[in-house]
Amino acid sequence: MDGLVKLKHNIHSYLRRVYLSQFISGALITVGLLGLLWLLFSVLEYVFRFSSQARMVLFFGFTVIAVGLLMIQIIFPLLRFFGIMNQKDSSVVAKELGQKIDSIEDRLLNVLSLESAFKGSRNSLLEAGLQQKADQLNGLNFSDAVDLKSSFRWVGLTLIPLFLTLTIFMWDASVLSDSSARLVSYNQSFVAPAPFSFELKDKSLEVPEGSSFQLEVETVGKSVPENVFVVVDGAEYRMKRLGAGLFAFSFNNVRSDKQFQLRGASVYSQDYVLEAIPRPKMLRNEAYLDFPAYTKKQNETTVNRPQLSIPEGTKVKWQFNVKNSLSFSLTIDTVILESAGRNDELLIEREFRKSSVLNIALLGEKGLKDSAHIKVNVVRDANPGIQVENRQDSAIGTYYFQGKLSDDYGLSRLAFFAQVNGEKRYEEKLSVKSDILEQGFAYAWNPDSLIKDPGEELEYYFEVWDNDGVNGAKSTRSKVWSIKVPSLEELSEESSERASRTKASLSKSSAELEKMKKELNDLKKDLLEKKKPNWQDRKALKDMLVKQKEMMENLEKKAIEQSKQRMLDEKFNSFSEEIMQKQEMMQDMFEKLFDEEFKEKYEEMNKLMDEMNKSDMLEKLEEMNLDNDQLEKELDRTLELFKQLELEKKVEENIERLEELINHQDSLKEETQEKRSDSDELAGKQTEINKKAEALDKELKQMEDLNNALEEPQSIPDLEELSEEARGDMAEAKEELEKGRKVKASDSQDDAKEKMQEMKEQLSSFQEEQANDQQAENLEDMRQLLENIIDLSIGQEQVMEALTPVKGNDPKFVELTKRQKNLVDDTQIVEDSLLALSKRVPQISKVINDEMSAVNFNMQKSLSYMSDQPPNREDQYKAMSVERQQYAMTSLNNLALLFDEIIQNMQKQMAPLMKGSGKCDKPGSGKGGKPSAAEMKKMQESLNKQLEALKKALEKGEKPNGKTPGEKPGQEKGSSGQGGAGGGLSKEIAQMAAQQAALRKQIREMSESLKNDRSRSGSNLKEIERIMEQTEEDILFQKISAETMSRQQQILSKLLEFDKAEREREFEKRRESKSSNTEYAISEEIWNKFELDKKKELELYKTMPPSLKPYYRIEVNRYFSSFQNQ
Secondary structure (H helix, E strand, O other), X not given: OHHHHHHHHHHHHHHHHHHHHHHHHXXXXXXXXXXXXXXXXXXXXXXXXXXXXXXXXXXHHHHHHXXXXXXXXXXXXXXXXXXXXXXXXXXXXXXXXXXXXXXXXXXXXXXXXXXXXXXXXXXXXHHHHHHHHHXXXXXXXXXXXXOHHHHHHHHHHHHHHHHHHHHHHHHOHHHHHHHXXXXXXXXXXXXXXXXXXXXXXXXXXXXXXXXXXXXEEEEEEOXXXXXXXXXXXXXXXXXXXXXXXXXXXXXXXXXXXXXXXXXXXXXXXXXXXXXXXXXXXXXXXXXXXXXXXXXXXXXXXXXXXXXXXXXXXXXXXXXXXXXXXXXXXXXXXXXXXXXXXXXXXXXXXXEOXXXXXXXXXXXXXXXXXXXXXXXXXXXXXXXXXXXXEEEEEOOOOEEEEEEEEEOOOOEEEEEEEEXXXXXXXXXXXXXXXXXXXXXXXXXXXXXXXXOOOOOOXXXXXXXXXEOXXXXXXXXXXXXXXXXXXXXXXXXXXXXXXXXXXXXXXHHHHHHHHHHHHHHHHHHHHHXXXXXXXXXXXXXXXXXXXXXXXXXXXXXXXXXXXXXHHHHHHHHHOOOOHHHHHHHHXXXXXXXXXXXXXXXXXXXXXXXXXXXXXXXXXXXXXXXXXXXHHHHHHHHHHHHHHHHHHHHHHHHHHHHHHHHHHHHHHHHHHHHXXXXXXXXXXXXXXXXXXXXXXXXXXXXXXXXXXXXXXXXXXXXXXXXXXXXXXXXXXXXXXXXXXXXXXHHHHHHHHHHHHHXXXXXXXXXXXXXXXXXXXXXXXXXXXXXXXXXXXXXXXXXXXXXXXXXXXXXXXXXXXXXXXXXXXXXXXXXXXXXXXXXXXXXXXXXXXXXXXXXXXXXXHHHHHHHHHHHOOOOOOHHHHHHHXXXXXXXXXXXXXXXXXXXXXXXXXXXXXXXXXHHOOOEOOOOOOOOOOOOOHHHHHHHHHHHHHHHHHHHHHHHOOOOHHHOOOOOOOOXXXXXXXXOOHHHHHHHHHHHHHHHHHHHHHHHHHHHHHOOOOOOOHHHHHHHXXXXXXXXXXXXXXXXXXXXXXXXXXXXXXXXXXXXXXXXXXXXXXXHHOOOOOOEOOOOHHHHHHHHHXXXXXXXXXXXXXXXXXXXXXXXXXXXXXXXHOO
16 A cells, blocks of 8 residues: 555645645735735824824734734644644545646545545455556656745735835835834824923922812913813813913812823823822721630621620730821720731730720821721620510410520520419420520410419410520520419309300390391381482491491400300310300300301491492391391390300209219218317318308309299209208208217218208209200201291292282282281291290201291292282282292292201211110109109190190180191191281190100100010000000191090090009019119110101101192102101
């Protein structure tokens, strides 16, 4: 491959010759062009005498062009010639040579391409071919293709500027020399020969730094300018003319040297410099603060601070940098200090224990002075600071604290303390960051675990400590808060007072509502007589809204009080779970007296008051009237339920007080029976018990007062006689102890204990019986109300469907109006019954009473549209009546669903009570809460008397609940008014039906317990149950006839026979063995039999008229099916 190497060397020689040619041409072109350009710039400067800025542009422009030409024309070819820069590619060179040498053509390019393509291959044939081609080309010298002589054709361009330069020098050498000098010294000013000159009066041109200098100039020459200007930093300022050729200018506050020129006409002076004589000054004040270790502060360096605040004991190292100072002096207060360093640097070090002032005085040239003062405030370590805000979440009793801590140099500790009656019971260390001077903290704490007994006083506070290393850690306490827990007596008294306030507030609110209703009616009547409301009407309505808002706020406060009372009861009073549930329901009722919708409605009414017209205001008045009516009923109901709850709580409290008294009296009796006991000490203890008994007597009287305050007082046992006897025994025991007769005292104590035990048993029995009987009675009443509601809905639907196709002048319209009037009357009775029931059943929510009020309102509206129709608007009023009837049906259906849900929940609650504990006494024994046959016979006799009175009332033509005998409630015509005699009789019928149902249930239970008895007692009881079921049906449908009374006599006879058989069976069993009162589990067979009988019991309520609509038939069936699933 030697031929190829030689070929490449030949190509390289060619390239070197090419670059050499380029270098020669470039050098000649560069010299010629730069020479011409410089001649051009020089001539222009000579002609126009450019300013310094223009000369600078020409100079640097020439420099940039020169550098560019040198790089392109000279340096780059040289670098390529020596191989420093990349040379042309071989393929490009081959093409150039092919074009310059005809004999080469594409052969060189082909050889190089093949050699590059097959480089590294071992093909000997190919190598031989390439070698042959290379040898052929090596016969040519590629360098001959470059003609170096052609490069010298640019010599003429170089000779042109040389010729021009010689010509100009021969004419006037200064044209080039002076202008070239000015171009090179572009930053200097050159004065052209002028017809006059400037002379300065003060040639020194010196001024103290910061002072002013008066420059005076005189112009001397053949012709002087009219005005002279001072040129400073390119800006011209006119000098003040003092006389012929005399001018002045003031340099104010000269801080540094000022270079300036003078100009008159087009003549400029030389540059002058006004020198500012420097004053002595302090350039930098740097203080290095070395803090004491107790501060835990990092050392600091401050710069140029005229005042320092430092902790006591801080070492300060100052370094002052001064300028133009020949001498200085340093003093602290009156003490002269010595300084190390040079004239331009002062060094001072001192430890400060008290506040001081450092004075520095500097002396410069020509007596110039400067001074500085640095005040050093020494701050002593202060006590840490603490600020705490405290708020309580009344719902859960948790206290939330938000606090801020601060100290001069850091905190070491934070703690929370709580103490009860001065004894520390709780301490908790809280984390603090010692390196943060101001920090916040948050803490939550519930004191329930510390407050254990009534009468305790709990104090709590925070305490924080600093990290004072000199005097010891100092502490600061926050505000001390306290919680005083009332004693049991105070709790009881407070509870009674709170309850009294609540009842008074409810009664007052109810009275205010009644008064407001009257005012609303008066305003409505007044508006009806006007075309539009005036400002007095709007003001009256606004006043009523204000009263409404005040009442809402007052009742909301009472709700908060009740919430606090409930929390106290949960903490300190051991009320039963049932009472606590009722108290929670009462709390919920208080909170829902005014729901958000109610509040929003009145807020909106208040905002839109000024925009209301007459019809809008009448509509709002009607809404307010309805809302107030509903609210008044709800307040009445809440008040009654609150009274009942208060009574139940008082009963339970008295039972607990009796239990406590019994235990104390029993313990004292045991002490009395001990021979070594001291009689005087025992008498003192007996006195304490006697006082508690007197307090109990007051509580019992208060319990009676609470019961008497109810609308329907309960049959509370009369304990006055027993209480008096017990207190008498206690007083006798005290007298005997004082006389030292312990045996008689012990007997009296035992008698007092037995009487209190009997009081407790009577109260407990009353409490248990009242709860069970009331719940069963409430459930029966709710079932009856549900049926009446469904009947009302059916009746309303029938009237609505019959009314739709009827014209206003149709005689049938009058009949439908009467039927609507009957429905309104029936609705009023149902509403009264519902209100009475809701006063006993807290589960009946406000929504139910509101829905019932809506039913009554819409039915009355419908009746008014039907009875008071203006002429020619019968169809419109009929449509409005149908619309109101539809609203009433919707509310009735909602009520039915709500009642269904409540009944199901109550049945689930009663299910465990029905199954019982598995403890069963002998049938008819009267134990275990089951009445004997004799007791049931008495109850049946009482019921028979009531039925006899009812039968006579019906025979006289009275129509209870507005119904004729034989008609089903809710489907027939009614009479009676708004809750008159009919309402009371309807209630009596419902009560009698419920009593008969309760008796039948007890008979069935007795029958189940005697199913294994081979005697005829079981069959007799089933016959009694069957007859009672028929009687229930007669009562329900108000068909009290002679046959009904005859069946009632049969029931009495069979009960008498069963009573006799029961006594004979008891006598036989007592002869064999003593009666047993064993506990056993009720078998599944007995329970299933009970469920089956319960299903049969529902058949009576399933009786429905054939005309019942499908929707109501489905709803009723679903309702009764829910009973079967219980």
